[in-house]
Amino acid sequence: MSKILVVADHDGGALKKITLNSIEFAKQWAAKTGGSFDVAVFGQGVGVVAQALTGYGAAAVHAVDHADLAHALAGPQAKAIADLAKSLGATGVVGSTSSMAKDALPRVAVRLGAGMASDVIGLADTAEGLGFRRPMWAGNLTGDVVIDSAVKVITVRSSAFDVAAASGAVSPVQAFAAEPGAASARAKFLRFDGTVSSRPDLTEASVVVAGGRGLKDRFAQITEPLADLLGGAIGATRAAVDDGYAPNDYQVGQTGKVVAPGLYFAIAISGAVQHLAGMKNSKVIVAINKNGDEPIFKVADYGLIADAFTAVPELVSKIKALRS
């Protein structure tokens, strides 16, 4: 019987939707192995987030509240996660592929002597046992990884799983007394320079307007009006970021964020495999590029061969005209 512990993602006081994708994965894993899953929220003042997770079928929701967990420092987080996993006798620990989980969960795996598979997109039956399906070689190959250790640590690609449906039952919330030990950690919190934006979070947005190197220093001028009009987030290619046209936290792709919005605009983006790795699961992809031979058109649902500097402002004014 498996016992899976899902680590929730949150932003201080608010639950991040990607937690519900991690829960969906845990449900599928528990169903395949005849077990159950718990959810845990680590931080300071996590009561509201814990309450928000009581309706998804977890055997229990653990509220792990401690001043040492106020900032997402990987060392204290990993110790608290591993201690809770041990006390529950968890056979699996699951997190999303968020920055926090990428930082903390490998440390959890070390503390638990567990094998780990990252960026998992599904489960597979293999001759060697249950496989964790994950992309390799920038998404060019998909492999099924079998983990031999008794405890397994997994991060999941959120866009590969639906949001967990609410269940009828209400899970009990339990406090876990953690001793994260921030004072003895090798890193300490100095300050948090967050990006202040009125736009939705890139990984949670239902519309993403992404631009590439082709937009040059008119990147903001072209992407922002369309994003504002559609209530969307702005994304970018690594080339646009490297050339200084867009900030680093806009990057979508293999070494950036993985997104799967309902609508993704790829404007002046060639469609390199490393970029596709971060957005190809979007429901509807619209490509605008002046070169009709670019690979982005192979994944696009709608393609417009045009100069973005004239096509995008025209699109914005036509949407405005339709709305009025």
Ligand SMILES: Cc1cc2nc3c(=O)[nH]c(=O)nc-3n(C[C@H](O)[C@H](O)[C@H](O)COP(=O)(O)OP(=O)(O)OC[C@H]3O[C@@H](n4cnc5c(N)ncnc54)[C@H](O)[C@@H]3O)c2cc1C
């Ligand atoms: C290990 C590794 C990891 C990487 N990780 C990432 C990643 O996470 N994310 C990522 O995006 N890339 C990543 N890359 C880089 C990737 O290989 C590509 O170089 C990058 O995605 C290209 O970005 P681009 O499409 O903006 O630029 P280009 O490939 O230079 O394409 C620019 C496009 O703009 C079009 N264009 C130019 N002017 C206009 C115009 N006026 N109107 C319309 N279209 C126009 C051109 O036709 C062209 O298609 C990675 C590379 C490596 C090696």
